[in-house]
Amino acid sequence: MSTFSGLNTALSALKAQRRGLELAGQNIANANTEGYSRQRLETTAVGGSVPAMWATPSPHDGGVNVLGTTRIRDVYLETRGQTEHARQALLNGRTDVLFDIESAFEEPSDTGLQARLTELWAGFTDVADSPGDSAARNQLLVRAQIVATTLNTMHTGFANRYEAQRTALNDTVTDINTATAQLADLNDKVVKGTAAGLDVNELTDQRDLVVLRLAELAGTISTRDPNGAVHVSLGGAPLVTGNTARALVVGGSATLAGQAGNPIAVRFADDGTAAPGPGGEAGALVESLNITLPAYAAAMDNVAASLTNSVNAVQQGGYTTTGTAGAPFFSGTTAGTIKVALTNPDDIAASANPALALDGGNADKLAELGRLPGGVSEIYAAVVARIGIEASTAAQLSDTQDAITDQVDFARQSVAGVNMDEELTAMLTYQRSYQAASRVMTAVDEALDTLINRMGN
Amino acid sequence: MSFRVTEQSMSARVLTGLQNNQGRLERLREQMASGKQISRPSDSPTGAAAALRLRGDIAAKERYMRSATDGTARLSTAEGSLNTASSMLNRARDLVLQGMSSPAVDNPATRAAIAKELDGLRDGLLSVANTTYLGRPVFGGTTAGPQAFDASGTYIGDNGEVQRRIADNVQVRVDVPASAFGTGANQLFGVLDSISANLRTNPSAVTADLDRLDSGIESVNSALTAVGTRYSQLTAASDAAQAQSVQLSTDLSEVEDIDLVRAIIDLQSQSVGYEAALAATAKVTTPSLLDFLR
Numbered sequence: 001m002s003t004f005s006g007l008n009t010a011l012s013a014l015k016a017q018r019r020g021l022e023l024a025g026q027n028i029a030n031a032n033t034e035g036y037s038r039q040r041l042e043t044t045a046v047g048g049s050v051p052a053m054w055a056t057p058s059p060h061d062g063g064v065n066v067l068g069t070t071r072i073r074d075v076y077l078e079t080r081g082q083t084e085h086a087r088q089a090l091l092n093g094r095t096d097v098l099f100d101i102e103s104a105f106e107e108p109s110d111t112g113l114q115a116r117l118t119e120l121w122a123g124f125t126d127v128a129d130s131p132g133d134s135a136a137r138n139q140l141l142v143r144a145q146i147v148a149t150t151l152n153t154m155h156t157g158f159a160n161r162y163e164a165q166r167t168a169l170n171d172t173v174t175d176i177n178t179a180t181a182q183l184a185d186l187n188d189k190v191v192k193g194t195a196a197g198l199d200v201n202e203l204t205d206q207r208d209l210v211v212l213r214l215a216e217l218a219g220t221i222s223t224r225d226p227n228g229a230v231h232v233s234l235g236g237a238p239l240v241t242g243n244t245a246r247a248l249v250v251g252g253s254a255t256l257a258g259q260a261g262n263p264i265a266v267r268f269a270d271d272g273t274a275a276p277g278p279g280g281e282a283g284a285l286v287e288s289l290n291i292t293l294p295a296y297a298a299a300m301d302n303v304a305a306s307l308t309n310s311v312n313a314v315q316q317g318g319y320t321t322t323g324t325a326g327a328p329f330f331s332g333t334t335a336g337t338i339k340v341a342l343t344n345p346d347d348i349a350a351s352a353n354p355a356l357a358l359d360g361g362n363a364d365k366l367a368e369l370g371r372l373p374g375g376v377s378e379i380y381a382a383v384v385a386r387i388g389i390e391a392s393t394a395a396q397l398s399d400t401q402d403a404i405t406d407q408v409d410f411a412r413q414s415v416a417g418v419n420m421d422e423e424l425t426a427m428l429t430y431q432r433s434y435q436a437a438s439r440v441m442t443a444v445d446e447a448l449d450t451l452i453n454r455m456g457n
Numbered sequence: 458m459s460f461r462v463t464e465q466s467m468s469a470r471v472l473t474g475l476q477n478n479q480g481r482l483e484r485l486r487e488q489m490a491s492g493k494q495i496s497r498p499s500d501s502p503t504g505a506a507a508a509l510r511l512r513g514d515i516a517a518k519e520r521y522m523r524s525a526t527d528g529t530a531r532l533s534t535a536e537g538s539l540n541t542a543s544s545m546l547n548r549a550r551d552l553v554l555q556g557m558s559s560p561a562v563d564n565p566a567t568r569a570a571i572a573k574e575l576d577g578l579r580d581g582l583l584s585v586a587n588t589t590y591l592g593r594p595v596f597g598g599t600t601a602g603p604q605a606f607d608a609s610g611t612y613i614g615d616n617g618e619v620q621r622r623i624a625d626n627v628q629v630r631v632d633v634p635a636s637a638f639g640t641g642a643n644q645l646f647g648v649l650d651s652i653s654a655n656l657r658t659n660p661s662a663v664t665a666d667l668d669r670l671d672s673g674i675e676s677v678n679s680a681l682t683a684v685g686t687r688y689s690q691l692t693a694a695s696d697a698a699q700a701q702s703v704q705l706s707t708d709l710s711e712v713e714d715i716d717l718v719r720a721i722i723d724l725q726s727q728s729v730g731y732e733a734a735l736a737a738t739a740k741v742t743t744p745s746l747l748d749f750l751r
Contacts, residue, residue: 108508202677356617385506388498417463
């Protein structure tokens, strides 16, 4: 035991406590920093080394040794956080898409397609009741045009939504590419920093944030490399490996009309292979572009086809005011192309008998199409019910997922978050320890003073 | 193991709770403002489907009511004309009997005077038979022309039928066929022409004419009965459609509209809950060790 070892012990204590105080300061400073994990000082007592042969360790040399700072973070919870955030992003995206499509239907209301169809059937009844009244016939043509325009508008709405979502998917993929590049860069820094024995806690926090963001954007899965790097894969295909990132590109039709022949696909830029099943925000958009929007556009095409075919069939079985057989009432069998083919109100085939110019029998049959089981109104009502069910189911799933994600985030926060009371307590502890260590130093100093200056006087 | 609670997690939780609370409050406000509990199909998919069906049904009933109203107006016109025709024909019958009995039967001048009056009645009857409803002759079938009978009393309408749909599978004929004025040899204009001529020149043939006149009167009366029957059928159907429409509107309101009393109570309790949550949050989030350290 050397004469000054007590001073050294006190000095190591002073250093360690100061480091502790600084760390508490760092924790408090970053209490509200997104993605920050609280850090703890790792210390170990000096001394008590294993007895070795041929050497006599001094049992009284002591002090405290700072091993470093540790990020407190639960890897299991972080991985779950990524999974749940990816799922939440997918479900929220899906819900947004379905609510958006739902708004295109404007039902139930007095202005939606159902109301327009109802007016059309009433128009046919009016013509049936007064076949000779040109006002009734003109009104019917106008109402039919409104129905056709409403269908056209709905189709245009779907086409516009497709284009907007296609642009959104491009933006999302750009975000993904930015994030993967950032992740590769951070991986590089962390691996090099770790190898050099530097403190990389803050960099690691930043990297975890990027990994979480990637999970939200594309539903990626991350794995940790023993050298400190984080690898990220998309549906099993590597996306970021160490310090290299693979860029993604979006392929597929830019318009709804071309979607069937050229579906949307997210591909790797390097070899052009399709990225298997992206999730998260990108997944929700791909699903909407490839499945949801085309399905509802097709459903409305079906409504338009049913309207054209049923009305035309009855119209062509009747006779105009001049006794000639009726020409097609509507043309076009898709929601985008349907329009009223008749221009002359007298061409409405209201009569069921070529000899009777002002008979209303066929117009009554046309009006009855409104009640026909399996007719246009029923087909349309089924589409409305379907979007309602899909949207409400998606919203419920999304709500449930929000609660789960919140729960996981709470658990993550609970482990990694900064608690002020805790930090203040740590501050007090380090402060007091620092004071005590300086007292020790003073005491040793006084002892040495006694030894050096007073002895022998 | 109990969770560590941190300032951030606490504020995040509190915020989530408050936002959920506010979301529910907002939804109730929206319902109160619109008066509807279904404003999107996803609010209640089955409710929305039911609402669409009910709206369609209500519209159908309204169409039936309109058709029935129009039909009753048309039948009323026909009924009025037939009533007038009936009283004219009774007068004509009296005149014929008068002409067949003494002293008129022996006095050509009196018979000629009676015949003249009968000619007047015949012209009156013709104009009654050409009565129009909304510009269309009510006894002319579906004819596009303005008249059912021409000046000579020949039918120039067609044999079309005017139907009104008054219930899902019920159509009622709302025109009166020209046969109401007799057919063939018994057609009233021909009979009256013949009576007028015979009274002037051949009184002995009038007896046969009288039989034919009676047969014509019979046609008018039976047409009147048929019109009455159909009229009451239309009125009953219209009343039924009206009652159904009211019932369907009530159903629709039950599906679509909010229960105001319940909504107000829900809104009240939700606001109270929200305020309580705010107050509790304000109390809970303030204290920390910092408040108690020197």
